[in-house]
Amino acid sequence: MLILSEAARRIWEAAIAAVEPRRLVGRAVALDGDILRVQDRAYDLGRTESILLAAFGKAAPAMAEGFLDRTGEGLVVALPGSAIRAGGLAVFEAPHPLPDRRSVAAAEAVLGLARRAGGNDLLVLLVSGGGSAMLCAPADGLSLEDKMAVNRELIRRGADIFELNAVRKHLSSVKGGRLAQAAVPAAVMSLALSDVPGDDPGTIASGPAWWDETRFADAARVLEKYGLWKDGPPAVRRFVAEGLAGLRPETPKRGHPAFRLASAHVLGSNATALAAATEAARSLGFKVVLLPGPDRGEAREAARRYASILRSAAVSEGRAGEPVCLLGGGELTVTVRGKGRGGRNQEFVLAAAEALEAWGFLGGRGAAGPEWLVASLGTDGLDGGTDAAGAWAGPETLLAARRLGLRTSDYLDDNDSHGFFRRTGGLIMTGPTGTNVMDVRLLVLQGRGENHPQNRPDLDSPPPDS
Numbered sequence: 001m002l003i004l005s006e007a008a009r010r011i012w013e014a015a016i017a018a019v020e021p022r023r024l025v026g027r028a029v030a031l032d033g034d035i036l037r038v039q040d041r042a043y044d045l046g047r048t049e050s051i052l053l054a055a056f057g058k059a060a061p062a063m064a065e066g067f068l069d070r071t072g073e074g075l076v077v078a079l080p081g082s083a084i085r086a087g088g089l090a091v092f093e094a095p096h097p098l099p100d101r102r103s104v105a106a107a108e109a110v111l112g113l114a115r116r117a118g119g120n121d122l123l124v125l126l127v128s129g130g131g132s133a134m135l136c137a138p139a140d141g142l143s144l145e146d147k148m149a150v151n152r153e154l155i156r157r158g159a160d161i162f163e164l165n166a167v168r169k170h171l172s173s174v175k176g177g178r179l180a181q182a183a184v185p186a187a188v189m190s191l192a193l194s195d196v197p198g199d200d201p202g203t204i205a206s207g208p209a210w211w212d213e214t215r216f217a218d219a220a221r222v223l224e225k226y227g228l229w230k231d232g233p234p235a236v237r238r239f240v241a242e243g244l245a246g247l248r249p250e251t252p253k254r255g256h257p258a259f260r261l262a263s264a265h266v267l268g269s270n271a272t273a274l275a276a277a278t279e280a281a282r283s284l285g286f287k288v289v290l291l292p293g294p295d296r297g298e299a300r301e302a303a304r305r306y307a308s309i310l311r312s313a314a315v316s317e318g319r320a321g322e323p324v325c326l327l328g329g330g331e332l333t334v335t336v337r338g339k340g341r342g343g344r345n346q347e348f349v350l351a352a353a354e355a356l357e358a359w360g361f362l363g364g365r366g367a368a369g370p371e372w373l374v375a376s377l378g379t380d381g382l383d384g385g386t387d388a389a390g391a392w393a394g395p396e397t398l399l400a401a402r403r404l405g406l407r408t409s410d411y412l413d414d415n416d417s418h419g420f421f422r423r424t425g426g427l428i429m430t431g432p433t434g435t436n437v438m439d440v441r442l443l444v445l446q447g448r449g450e451n452h453p454q455n456r457p458d459l460d461s462p463p464p465d466s
Contacts, residue, residue, distance in 0.1 A: 002284065002323060004373040004444050008392060011280045011325065011442055012428075016379055018276030019435045021059040021128070021193060024268040025066030029191070038191065038265050049120040052186075053089065054110045056135055057128030057205055058096065058380050058436040059193050064089060064126060067191075074124075075113060077106040077134050079432070097155065098148055099136035107137035107174045110208075114179055117186030125179070125188065129195025129380065129436035131205030132165070137173040139239065139248075146233040147171055153228055158335035160296060161196050161203065163222045166214040168206045169251050170243060171236065176251035179208035180258040187261035194269040195380075195436045197294040197330055201264035211259055212251035216243035270294055270329040270438045273379055277327050277440060286325035286444065289313075294330030294438065299344045300412070302332050303351035306374070310352075310443045311359055314370045323446035331438045334384075340416020343384025345376040345439055346391045349426070350417040352443075353393040354408035362395055371395070372445045377428045380436040386418045388427040390439070400424040 030037045034046040045051070053074025055064040061084045064076045068088075075090040080102075084091050092106040117123045138147050150171070154164055169176030180188050188209050196203040202210040220240050223229040229237060242248045252258050274290060281288045291309070295302050306328065313324050332344045342350075352374045361372060377383065377390030401408065401424050411420040421427045 002446060004371055004394065004446065005392065007284050007286075008373050008375050008442060008444055010284065011277050012375065012377055012440055014280035015273040015277040015440045016430070016433055016435065019193065019268045019273050019379060019437045021062035021268075021435055022066040024193065024272075025063055025126075025191065028265065028267045029067060038189070039267075041263075041265075043189070045122065047120055048122050049118065050122070052113055052117055052121055052123045053126065054113055054123065055126035056106065056110065057131035057193070058432075059128035059434060060126060060131075061085070062434045063128065063191070063193070067124070067126060075109055077110065077131070079130070079134075094134035096130040096133045098152060099133045099144065101144065103134055103136035104138075104144055107135040110135060111137065111174055111179065111182050114183035114186070117183050119185040121186045123183050123186050123188045125190045125209055127190050127205050127208070128193040129205065129438075131208070132168060132175065135174050135205070135208065139171055139173050141239055142171055142235055146235045149233050150223075150228060150236050153232065154222070154226055156336050157226045158298065158333045159222065159226055160333055161331060163225075165203055165206050166218040166222050169212050169214060170216055170219040170240065172206070174208050175206035176212035177202075177207060177210060177256070177258060178251070180210070180262050181252060183209070184258055185261075188263075190262075190264040192264065192266050193435065193437060194266050195331070195438050197296060199266045199269045201266070209262055210264055211254045211256060213253075215250060216240055216248070220244060268437060270440075273437050273440055274327055274329050277442065281325040281327065281442075285323055287322045289324065289326050291326055291328035293328050295328055295332055295441070296330060297332060299332040299334050299348040300351040303348045304355050306441065306443055307352045307355035307359075310356070310372060310374070310445060311361070313445055314361075314372070323444065326443040328441045329439055334415065336415050338414030338416060340411065340414040340419050341384070341386055342415055342417035342419075343378070343382075343386055343388070343390070345378055345383045346386070346388065346417035346421060346427075347412070347415065348376045348441065349374050349391040349393050350408055350412060350420055353398060354412065357398050357408065362398055370445050370447050372443070374443050375428065376439060376441040377430070378439050379433060381430040381433040384418070387429065388418065388421070389430040389433075390428045391417065391421045391426045392428060393421075393426050397424050397426050
């Protein structure tokens with residue numbers, strides 16, 4: 001019999017290792033004389049005078065290190081406190097998820113590098129999730145405070161990445177293809193780690209060097225949907241209204257001259273992580289079911305859907321059935337109504353545990369029935385504004401909550417999933433991983449007879465934090 005918490009740990013560690021940026025860059029990129037090979041394409045650099053590099057996003061330091069021997073000039077925009085070993089590159093620190101003055105300075109530096117690029121130069125952009133906040137250049141007529149206020153409220157009110165980007169791109173001088181415009185007449189190549197559903201280069205980090213499929217009308221609809229057309233900063237409403245009236249230029253679209261020499265390659269994604277998780281789970285003896293995705297929408301609704309699938313698997317497999325691992329990924333949202341702390345992954349696990357408890361999936365020492373575990377974590381090692389990557393829960397988590405007199409519904413109502421798992425155990429603490437390809441979710445299940453309490457953690461005390 002498998003110890004499910006250990007099996008789950010090995011599965012999610014395999015997923016994160018598979019999207020380590022140095023490995024992905026080293027596997028995808030090779031320089032042979034004047035030929036630069038990226039995945040299945042070859043670029044002749046015979047007439048290229050300079051390769052200029054700009055790396056930005058949560059994976060920027062490691063991506064830059066992986067590309068270091070192919071460039072002599074450039075810069076890295078990294079999270080504060082990141083360890084940078086990419087010697088010879090200028091380093092700018094910028095925060096996530098909300099920008100500040102450092103983000104503006106970083107964006108101006110990247111734009112300056114792009115503007116210096118000549119017609120025989122190649123600008124290489126190493127792009128990863130988080131880059132949208134870390135590069136912030138408000139459009140003329142807007143302040144950093146205007147952009148921060150809108151971004152903060154859209155996140156708090158549950159806007160998804162596509163809605164966020166429709167607004168961000170239209171309020172920016174660097175997003176939505178504006179960086180590619182600044183680089184004309186140079187060639188621009190983007191190498192990206194995708195943290196968005198669909199892996200669209202126009203969505204990753206708000207697509208600074210790729211065409212934008214949205215318009216001012218889309219940005220206006222998002223602001224109206226989330227109550228920010230009237231309640232948001234007046235300067236933002238005025239700016240978007242001017243765009244609707246044709247008084248502000250649209251973001252560049254497909255076919256724009258800025259993209260004539262632009263190319264993009266996605267080096268790794270959520271699918272890369274899930275493929276490695278699948279292989280690890282099978283090596284541990286699990287029957288693997290990869291759920292369709294990527295996940296979108298409210299974390300609680302997705303959690304109930306996952307819990308229902310796990311419940312069905314328990315019924316179909318039976319106590320003596322083959323161990324099952326359900327895998328999924330994507331990026332969910334949380335509409336914040338309470339005052340607690342948490343993130344989309346912790347809220348997902350808590351809501352799934354609540355649903356399973358309601359269906360009688362509690363168990364206990366020596367109890368009959370299946371063992372199960374639900375886990376969800378951000379591949380970047382961070383979940384919401386907490387120090388946890390996510391959380392895991394099993395019957396022992398629910399039993400610990402009962403002993404402590406905690407109700408899952410109270411913590412969900414207050415959006416305090418972090419507080420719940422702090423008390424019961426189950427937080428996944430990886431620290432920042434240096435990569436970012438959305439989230440990985442896994443639900444594991446195995447039949448358990450009545451006389452195997454040794455396969456469970458000691459239920460007399462809460463399980464330790466992971």
